[in-house]
Structures are given as C-alpha cells and as structure tokens.
Amino acid sequence: MSAAPDRMHRPDSDLVDLVFDYMRERLQYDPVPLDHPGDGEHLRAQLSGLLNQDGNNPADVLKLYDHELSRAVISADSPRYLSFIPCAPTKAALLFDMVVSCASLQGISWLEAAGAIAAENQVLRLIADRAGMPASAGGTFVSGGSAGNLSALVVARDTARRKLAEQGRPSGPEVRLRIAVADQVHSSVKNTFNIIGVEAFKVPTVDRRFTGEALRAALAADPNPETVIAVVGTGGTTNEGIVDDLQGLSEVARERGLWFHVDGAYGGAGLFAPSVRERYNGIEHADSFVVDPHKWLFAPFDCAALIYRNPQLARAVHTQDASYLDVLHTEGDEWNPTDYAYHLTRRARGLPLWFSLAVHGVQAYTDAIEAGLTLARDTAQLIRDSEHLELLFDPQLSAVCFKRNGWTNDDYYRWSQQLLADQIGFVTPTGWDGETVARFAFLHPGTTMEMVKEILDTME
Numbered sequence: 001m002s003a004a005p006d007r008m009h010r011p012d013s014d015l016v017d018l019v020f021d022y023m024r025e026r027l028q029y030d031p032v033p034l035d036h037p038g039d040g041e042h043l044r045a046q047l048s049g050l051l052n053q054d055g056n057n058p059a060d061v062l063k064l065y066d067h068e069l070s071r072a073v074i075s076a077d078s079p080r081y082l083s084f085i086p087c088a089p090t091k092a093a094l095l096f097d098m099v100v101s102c103a104s105l106q107g108i109s110w111l112e113a114a115g116a117i118a119a120e121n122q123v124l125r126l127i128a129d130r131a132g133m134p135a136s137a138g139g140t141f142v143s144g145g146s147a148g149n150l151s152a153l154v155v156a157r158d159t160a161r162r163k164l165a166e167q168g169r170p171s172g173p174e175v176r177l178r179i180a181v182a183d184q185v186h187s188s189v190k191n192t193f194n195i196i197g198v199e200a201f202k203v204p205t206v207d208r209r210f211t212g213e214a215l216r217a218a219l220a221a222d223p224n225p226e227t228v229i230a231v232v233g234t235g236g237t238t239n240e241g242i243v244d245d246l247q248g249l250s251e252v253a254r255e256r257g258l259w260f261h262v263d264g265a266y267g268g269a270g271l272f273a274p275s276v277r278e279r280y281n282g283i284e285h286a287d288s289f290v291v292d293p294h295k296w297l298f299a300p301f302d303c304a305a306l307i308y309r310n311p312q313l314a315r316a317v318h319t320q321d322a323s324y325l326d327v328l329h330t331e332g333d334e335w336n337p338t339d340y341a342y343h344l345t346r347r348a349r350g351l352p353l354w355f356s357l358a359v360h361g362v363q364a365y366t367d368a369i370e371a372g373l374t375l376a377r378d379t380a381q382l383i384r385d386s387e388h389l390e391l392l393f394d395p396q397l398s399a400v401c402f403k404r405n406g407w408t409n410d411d412y413y414r415w416s417q418q419l420l421a422d423q424i425g426f427v428t429p430t431g432w433d434g435e436t437v438a439r440f441a442f443l444h445p446g447t448t449m450e451m452v453k454e455i456l457d458t459m460e
C-alpha cells in the first residue's frame with residue numbers, strides 16, 4: 001500500500017519542536033559567531049546521497065545543517081562582519097519573518113492580502129515622509145536594491161518614450177536613450193542599463209560626488225542632450241558612503257524634464273539619522289527612490305522599499321495583463337503591489353520591518369543608525385591618530401576607507417584571511433584609485449570600539 005500523499009502536510013509537533021528549538025538557540029547567540037568560508041569538496045561529500053527517494057530523519061538533516069552547512073556561511077549579522085554591507089536584523093524582525101513564511105502570505109494583490117499590504121504601505125509611507133515625498137507617493141517592497149533600480153528605471157525609460165512620442169519626436173526602440181550617472185554608481189544600475197537597453201551618460205564627479213553643476217555642464221557640452229532622459233543620484237555610494245548632490249541633481253532634472261531616481265539602497269536609512277539628514281536634501285524631488293531595509297534598517301534579507309512620486313506611471317508600465325489576473329483589477333483593488341515592479345508573485349517582505357518598527361518605535365531605529373555613524377567617526381579619529389594608518393576621506397556615513405602604510409595588495413588579502421580565520425573580524429579589502437586598501441562598513445549597533453581596536457591592532 002502506498003503512503004498517503006498528504007503525509008508531508010499534516011501537523012507534526014515533533015518537527016515543529018525540532019526546528020523551533022534550533023531557531024530559539026540561533027536567536028540567542030550572543031554574539032553571533034562569524035564562521036568560515038566553505039570547502040566545496042567537503043560540503044559536497046557531506047551532502048552526497050541526501051536527496052534520495054525516501055527521505056531522512058529530520059534530526060539528522062538539521063544536525064548536518066547546523067554542524068556543517070551553517071558553519072560554512074559567514075554570518076552577516078555578526079557584529080564583527082564589517083565587509084560589503086552587513087545585515088543586522090532586529091530580533092523582532094527575524095521572528096516576524098518566520099510568521100510571514102508560516103502564514104504563506106501571497107503579497108501580489110489587495111484581493112489576496114489586503115491586511116498585509118496595508119501594513120507594508122504604512123512602512124512605505126513612513127519612509128516617504130522621511131524623504132519628504134508627497135502624499136501621492138507609493139510603491140512596493142522588492143527583493144533588493146538591484147530589483148528596485150531595475151523596476152524604477154524601466155518606468156523612467158517608458159515614461160520618456162511616451163513623452164517623446166507625444167512631442168512628435170522619434171521614440172521607438174531605435175532611439176538611443178541615455179541615463180546620466182557618475183562613476184561611483186552601483187553596479188546594479190550598470191546592469192540595469194544593459195537589461196533595458198539604455199546607455200550611460202557618464203558625468204565626472206567632484207571629490208567623488210555627483211553634482212548638479214557637473215551634470216549641467218556635461219549636458220550643455222553634449223550634441224544630443226535630449227536623448228538623456230533620466231539621472232541617477234546615489235545616497236550614499238556603497239564603497240565610500242558618499243551622498244551625491246541630490247539638491248543640485250534634482251534642479252537639473254526639473255530644468256531638463258529628466259526622471260530623477262535616487263539609489264539609497266545602502267544609505268537611505270540615513271534619512272532617519274538627524275546628524276546626517278541634511279546631506280539628503282533634494283531627495284524630496286525624486287521621481288523614484290530605493291532603500292534596502294535589509295541593509296541599514298535592520299530587516300532580514302531580502303527587503304527593499306521602492307517608492308515612486310507618481311505611482312500611476314509605474315502602474316502603466318508594470319501591470320501584467322493576463323485574463324486570469326483580471327479579477328485583481330476590479331472595484332476595491334485599493335493597492336496591488338505587483339503593479340509597481342517587474343514581479344508578480346511576491347513575499348510580503350515588508351512585514352518583518354513593519355512589526356519591528358511597531359514594536360520598538362522609530363526612535364530605536366534612529367539610535368541604532370546613529371550608533372553606526374558614531375562608530376565610523378570614532379574609528380576615523382583613531383586612524384588619523386595612528387602612525388601606520390592613513391584615513392582616505394572623512395566618513396560621511398558609516399563606511400571608512402583607510403590604508404596601512406607600506407602594504408601591498410597581497411598584504412591586505414593575507415591580513416583579511418587571517419583575521420577571519422582567527423574570528424576577529426570579516427574585513428575585505430577594496431579598491432581606491434587603483435590601489436588596494438582596507439574598508440570598514442559599520443551598521444550593527446553591537447559592533448564596539450574594542451572590536452575595532454582589536455582589528456586595527458593586527459595591522460601594526
């Protein structure tokens with residue numbers, strides 16, 4: 001007799017206890033250990049034969065995950081993880097992420113998930129208010145800054161094509177459209193250009209900052225400025241945390257009728273930090289804006305907030321037309337998140353942030369973000385005061401780039417590997433004017449100056 005086909009779907013309290021006990025333990029790690037890079041051969045040997053016809057004892061599988069797989073994952077939520085951009089979700093957000101998973105929320109449409117979408121939209125509104133965007137602003141949560149940049153710039157492109165057509169100008173795919181960016185723009189924006197078939201209109205920076213003046217001059221010097229249809233400002237850049245001249249860029253955008261997109265995937269959280277808020281002035285004029293709560297707003301992966309000034313323009317581009325979806329677009333469809341990005345099915349990934357914000361209040365976020373900013377300033381001072389280190393610029397946000405005098409490329413890589421092997425820190429080298437240098441990205445409010453000193457001491 002064959003086994004019942006619903007045997008995987010029945011309540012199983014032993015399995016619940018097994019996994020919840022593991023989760024309870026993971027949530028109590030204090031601090032979260034960094035862990036290690038993986039060895040492919042070893043991992044493949046551990047996994048060999050696991051996916052067989054009849055399954056395995058769940059305790060054995062979980063043990064394999066705990067003892068082998070999870071140890072070969074460097075924990076982005078460790079306070080010693082200071083590379084790239086870390087991820088430091090609050091406990092409330094992590095826990096609520098489990099709720100989102102267990103409740104199988106389909107975040108496509110108002111019809112299916114009005115309660116979840118109302119809560120997500122409350123968070124988008126809070127962020128839009130911080131940016132100073134108008135009451136009409138709205139959007140959706142997508143998987144990351146890359147997805148947000150792509151979704152927004154498709155709207156920029158198609159809106160421009162429509163305007164060109166209305167003006168009786170050539171507007172079809174044969175017209176080479178361009179979007180103004182600076183060198184420091186994130187790689188995902190360059191990928192977006194490739195995907196959507198537009199070209200970069202590259203503008204040189206002033207002290208690594210993209211300014212309105214430089215954009216105005218570059219447009220004035222170009223023979224076909226009308227083919228430049230948008231400008232992307234970054235707030236702030238991933239490597240250095242530099243916030244572009246959003247005010248100046250927004251002015252040129254208005255003069256020229258350009259779409260103004262602000263990529264705040266990393267730095268957008270600074271809108272909640274009074275000590276740096278004014279650097280973002282001009283963001284209120286953005287036509288679209290992305291911030292990754294999975295970076296500096298302490299949400300778990302994968303969560304990016306995408307907000308449009310005029311969401312109708314996004315809806316005109318992204319709404320999917322299929323007869324089986326017609327039912328979504330009827331009376332009472334107050335807000336369908338699927339209409340504001342290139343996705344259809346989506347996790348209600350804004351909810352963990354909503355729960356954590358509701359539980360802790362906005363001030364707790366401000367305090368945690370300011371902690372990263374303070375750490376960056378204090379670290380910069382320590383580096384300035386050191387004989388063997390050189391600070392490369394005054395940190396604007398929470399990224400600090402610096403040099404160890406006399407070190408070569410190999411020295412940095414050897415040092416970084418040793419630091420991780422000793423579980424002191426995860427600090428990867430980066431590039432600076434063609435040179436290899438060291439970089440901290442602070443974000444976790446549990447990172448201490450003692451940890452920073454411990455790391456810097458290894459460079460003596």
Ligand SMILES: *Cc1c(COP(=O)(O)O)cnc(C)c1O
Pocket residue numbers: 085143144145146147186188234236237238263264265266267292304
């Ligand atoms: C991280 C980052 C991105 C990409 O975001 P993902 O969430 O990794 O897709 C885009 N822009 C900037 C400025 C970033 O820092």
